[in-house]
Amino acid sequence: MNFQLTEEQLAVRDAAREFAQTELLPGVIERDTHQRFPVEQIRKMGELGFLGMMVDPAYNGGGMDTISYVLAMEEISKVDASASVCMSVNNSLVCWGLEKFGSPGQKEKYLKPLATHGIGAFCLSEPEAGSDATSQRTTAIDMGDHYLLNGTKNWITNGNTASVYIVIAQTDASKKHKGINALIVEKGMQGFTVGKKEDKMGIRGSDTHSLMFSDVKVPKQNRIGEDGFGFQFAMTTLNGGRIGIASQALGIAAGAYELALKYSKERKAFGKALSEHQAIQFKLADMATQIDAARLLVHQAAWLKDQGEDFVRAAAMAKLFASQVAQDVTTEAVQIHGGYGYVKEYHVERLMRDAKITQIYEGTTEIQKMVISRSILK
Numbered sequence: 001m002n003f004q005l006t007e008e009q010l011a012v013r014d015a016a017r018e019f020a021q022t023e024l025l026p027g028v029i030e031r032d033t034h035q036r037f038p039v040e041q042i043r044k045m046g047e048l049g050f051l052g053m054m055v056d057p058a059y060n061g062g063g064m065d066t067i068s069y070v071l072a073m074e075e076i077s078k079v080d081a082s083a084s085v086c087m088s089v090n091n092s093l094v095c096w097g098l099e100k101f102g103s104p105g106q107k108e109k110y111l112k113p114l115a116t117h118g119i120g121a122f123c124l125s126e127p128e129a130g131s132d133a134t135s136q137r138t139t140a141i142d143m144g145d146h147y148l149l150n151g152t153k154n155w156i157t158n159g160n161t162a163s164v165y166i167v168i169a170q171t172d173a174s175k176k177h178k179g180i181n182a183l184i185v186e187k188g189m190q191g192f193t194v195g196k197k198e199d200k201m202g203i204r205g206s207d208t209h210s211l212m213f214s215d216v217k218v219p220k221q222n223r224i225g226e227d228g229f230g231f232q233f234a235m236t237t238l239n240g241g242r243i244g245i246a247s248q249a250l251g252i253a254a255g256a257y258e259l260a261l262k263y264s265k266e267r268k269a270f271g272k273a274l275s276e277h278q279a280i281q282f283k284l285a286d287m288a289t290q291i292d293a294a295r296l297l298v299h300q301a302a303w304l305k306d307q308g309e310d311f312v313r314a315a316a317m318a319k320l321f322a323s324q325v326a327q328d329v330t331t332e333a334v335q336i337h338g339g340y341g342y343v344k345e346y347h348v349e350r351l352m353r354d355a356k357i358t359q360i361y362e363g364t365t366e367i368q369k370m371v372i373s374r375s376i377l378k
Contacts, residue, residue: 090119138152157361182230239316245323
């Protein structure tokens with residue numbers, strides 16, 4: 001196996017790092033405090049190609065591989081996980097799903113703008129359908145030339161800022177998961193309203209809302225794939241999305257580690273730098289080892305996806321492990337900072353709060369273990 005990154009991949013990583021440090025870092029604490037969506041920063045990310053990295057250039061995308069994508073995700077997530085989750089959803093769930101399964105007309109109308117300046121949302125979770133995605137209460141009744149959409153979606157990233165929403169809804173309950181469809185809904189359609197913004201523990205700058213649909217007329221041409229393909233679409237898309245969230249967790253951990261390492265060299269205790277104390281050295285050693293192991297899992301999943309091989313188990317393992325590493329490393333980063341780690345100025349408390357969500361969205365830790373165990377026992 002070749003672990004050497006190409007010049008193009010290194011250039012993408014460096015560009016993402018530069019953007020994170022110069023554009024995202026200033027104001028990141030204030031955006032977190034006031035739950036302010038990084039509007040201007042996301043616009044610039046679109047201009048730089050970070051919102052449609054893997055999309056074919058024919059549809060205005062960057063045509064990059066998944067390795068490049070996870071490298072960029074890691075660098076963005078080191079600084080601002082609220083920005084990186086917007087980037088992850090747009091790349092992994094919306095653009096990838098549309099490019100792989102959308103019709104030529106759907107790609108022309110929706111994918112092209114999403115790859116450059118638009119923002120998309122993936123709408124699966126409901127008040128009573130989170131991990132159990134088959135229990136969709138949102139309905140899409142077939143009315144001939146259109147569907148009549150009714151229901152509520154919860155915890156939707158980019159909920160208010162998106163222009164395009166991929167909504168998973170039940171058309172025929174008797175068919176269970178084979179009676180579910182994926183529909184493209186545009187912001188502004190009559191009967192579609194955005195609910196309140198969630199007041200979250202972490203990723204507070206991201207735009208998380210509930211969505212309500214009341215007799216929304218969705219044209220038949222906005223259905224992705226054949227009738228009943230929606231559940232398969234959602235699960236297949238989420239498999240790729242887990243690579244994005246795993247790289248986000250990796251970035252959160254790496255960002256906290258870099259801050260802790262720097263602080264340990266500057267802060268003195270008992271007459272010498274913290275980094276000269278064995279207790280701190282051992283913490284840093286454990287953190288660095290965990291991060292490197294997580295990075296290998298993330299890159300393996302990305303590489304398998306790029307090769308067109310089965311990456312489902314690898315993606316689940318990467319997300320399972322990297323999200324736990326994010327939890328562990330950010331906690332230790334706060335501990336190394338001591339009292340300073342508990343205040344906003346030093347960033348690590350925010351990274352610690354951001355880390356938790358990586359164990360929940362796009363498949364909880366428990367769901368990842370189910371995916372892995374089923375693959376092992378198959």
